[in-house]
Every structure is written in C-alpha cells, then in structure tokens.
Amino acid sequence: MTDPIPVSRAVDHGFAKLMPDVDRDRAWLLTVDGAPQSYVDLDEPTHLEFEYARRLGHVLDTVAAPGRPLDVLHLGGGAFTLPRYLAATRPGSRQDVVEADRGLLDLVVEHLPLPAGAGIALHAADARSWLEAAPDDSADVLVADVFGGSRVPAHLTSAGYVREAARVLRDGGCYLANLADSAPFAFLRSQLATLGAVLPELALIAEPGVLRGRRFGNTVVVAARHPVDLAALARLTAADAFPARVEHGPALRNLIGGALPVRDEDAVPSPEPPDGAFGVG
DSSP: OOOOOOOEEEEEEEEEEEETTTTTTEEEEEEETTEEEEEEEETTTTOOSSSSHHHHHHHHHHSTTTTTOOOEEOOOEEEEEEHHHHHHHSTTOOOEESSOOOOHHHHHHHOOOTTTTOOEEESSSOOOHHHHSOOOTTTTEEOOOOOOBBBBGGGGSSSSHHHHHHHHHEEEEEEEEEEOOOOOOOHHHHHHHHHTTTSSSSEEEEOOHHTTTSSSSEEEEEESSSSOHHHHHHHHHHHHOOOEEEEEEHHHHHHHHOOOOOGGGGGGOEEEETTTTSSSO
C-alpha cells in the first residue's frame, strides 16, 4: 500500500492543503492559507484532534440523551469533522453543512468523501444568507465555526444574525460557536453580550491560560433559551488532555461587564491572530 500524498489546491477563498498524518492511517489535516481548519480520521470519526473540536463534541454529547438523533445546522464546513462525529455518535441525525467556499467543498468531497447514508447535506452558500432562508424551529443545534482566513466574518457577529439563529433553533435548541480572542477580550465580551440578549443561558468553555489573558486562543460559547447540563460539561472538559473550565453565571456576567450587543452597522470581524498562533505548514 502506497503512502498517502499531500494535496494542494487553490480554492475560492485561499489556498488549501490536505496533509496526511504520519501517525494515524487515513487521517488528514486541512489548512487554508496555512491556518489549520480541520482534522479528520476517516477510520475513526469520533477522534477529535483539536481541543476546541473536542469541547464542541462534549457539548454535542450532552445536549440530548446519548445516541438520540438530532437535526443540526453547521455554519462552516471545513473537512466536516463534527458532522462526521455526529453521524457516528448519533446515527440517523439530519445535518446541513453550509460552506461559502465551493472549491473547498469540492476538494474535501473528492479526497475525504462522506460515508454513504450519513444524512449530511452540503450547501455552497454564504452562512447568513442561508440562515435567513432556513425554516423556523428547524434545528436542535446550530454550530457556528466560520472563518474567513483566520477571522470570523463581521456579518456573523451581530444581533441581527443571532436573532436569525434563534429563529431557526427549536425552543430547547442550543447554539454553539468557536470564537478566538485574547485579553482584554473585547470581541468575546461583545459576542457574549450579543448572544445573551437573545439566548440568555450562556456558558463559556476555555483553557485557564486563555481566560487569564496569557495567550490568544479558541473558546467555545454555548447559548440557549433553557439551562444546559453544566455539570456534565465541566466533568468532560476537565478530563481532557488540555483541561478547560466552564464559566457561567456571575463569573460570566463579570467577564461581559459593560459590553453591549453588536448592531449590524457596528459589526467587525474577530481579531487577527498573532503571528504563529495557529499556522502550520
């Protein structure tokens, strides 16, 4: 059997590379313009290599009874790491993946095909435009992991966007987002304020080093209309190789401080990561 070889291709919004993992058969890292986007193990889709992906996985594991199928909307596609994870852990789930970069979708489907019958529908579209056309009360979970390069686009950070997300979520639904920032957390605080104005049950999952302002890093934000299982989340995140804390209640309100919800006309992208924060290859 020949060793897999890297694949490089210009896509609609950058230059993508698929690089095989020398330590795991049929496992691949996707980068766009040098920034890691996804890691996928085709033989073990429940393996979540990136810490933030594991934290998103923990939330997905706790939002409903184990194995119960869910209707899930993913904004941002990458290599479909979490859709593959959910298809394995919650068979029968119906999932829509919205990715603005059609060239990237084509690359991933060609080289890292989805399993037959996975129940995953792919859509080449702008995330907000697709969301605004989606039916009311149609999703149990909405996962937002959208980056233009290494930044969340401005039009996915405003109160108008959050209202659309809340409209699409069912009453017991849950919104999850991967957001990166560093102290003094101006962007993260504004996002928590924006989400909390519509979906008042908030939780933030982050490594202590990020929360203490020692470095730039990913955080996972959870927002819902009704309480989430914080105790289960705290147990799972604390047991990871890189433990994280689950912040909520007064501690989270203190972090938000005087930050206000973001209006569409004031929206800005997430901050540019410092050199070397995420880049590889």
